[in-house]
Amino acid sequence: xxWTDICxxxxxxxxxxxxxxxxxxxxxxxxxTGNGSVFALLDRCPHKGGPLSQGIVFGERVACPLHNWxxxxxxxxxxxxxxxxxxxxxxxxxxxxxxxxSSTLSEQGADTAILDxxxxxxxx
Numbered sequence: 094x095x096w097t098d099i100c101x102x103x104x105x106x107x108x109x110x111x112x113x114x115x116x117x118x119x120x121x122x123x124x125x126t127g128n129g130s131v132f133a134l135l136d137r138c139p140h141k142g143g144p145l146s147q148g149i150v151f152g153e154r155v156a157c158p159l160h161n162w163x164x165x166x167x168x169x170x171x172x173x174x175x176x177x178x179x180x181x182x183x184x185x186x187x188x189x190x191x192x193x194x195s196s197t198l199s200e201q202g203a204d205t206a207i208l209d210x211x212x213x214x215x216x217x
Contacts, residue, residue, distance in 0.1 A: 096185055096192035099123065102131065105191065110146040110155075112136055115198070121182055122146035123191060124166055126153055131191055132166035133184045139164075139177030 105111045105125040113121040113133075122136040122145050130153065136146045143159030153166045163172040169181035183194040 094183075095195040097195045097198050099191045099193055102129070102186055102189050102191050105131065108150045110148075110150065112146045113193070113198075120146075121193065121197070123184070123193075124150055124155060126150060126166065130166075131184050131186050133182040133193060134164070134166065134169050135180040135182075137179055138162055139169075139171055139179050140175065145179070 099113060100111065100123075102125070105123050107125055107129070108127050110122045110124045113123065115121065120136040121133050124132045124134070126132075132153070134145055134155075136144055138145055138157040138159065140157065140162045141159055143157040145155050145157060145164060147158045148155040148164075149158075150166075154163050154172065155166060156163055162175050164170070164179065165172060167181070168178065170178040182197045185192045
């Protein structure tokens with residue numbers, strides 16, 4: 094399995110996210126929990142497609158900013174009574190760097206920019 098370096102783990106704020114823009118297949122939101130765990134989901138709520146990267150991260154969940162659906166970061170699935178899942182992507186953190194499985198990016202196309210609401214960081 095090969096990996097693509099995306100950014101420094103510190104580029105993803107605690108209880109926050111960054112977005113990997115892809116040419117096709119939808120953007121990927123990379124989340125970092127309060128304890129430093131890193132997860133990646135398709136940046137689209139399974140309910141109405143809201144941008145999960147703009148939601149509130151709490152524990153190992155994110156609340157969609159549109160209708161407050163709660164999505165589990167480890168599975169991408171909504172918490173009951175809501176139903177539905179978004180795609181989860183394999184991540185790796187080594188030596189302070191976040192990587193995504195290369196096939197995630199190459200099979201569906203990706204730019205190398207990591208974005209959030211306030212800054213643009215170029216992936217190494």
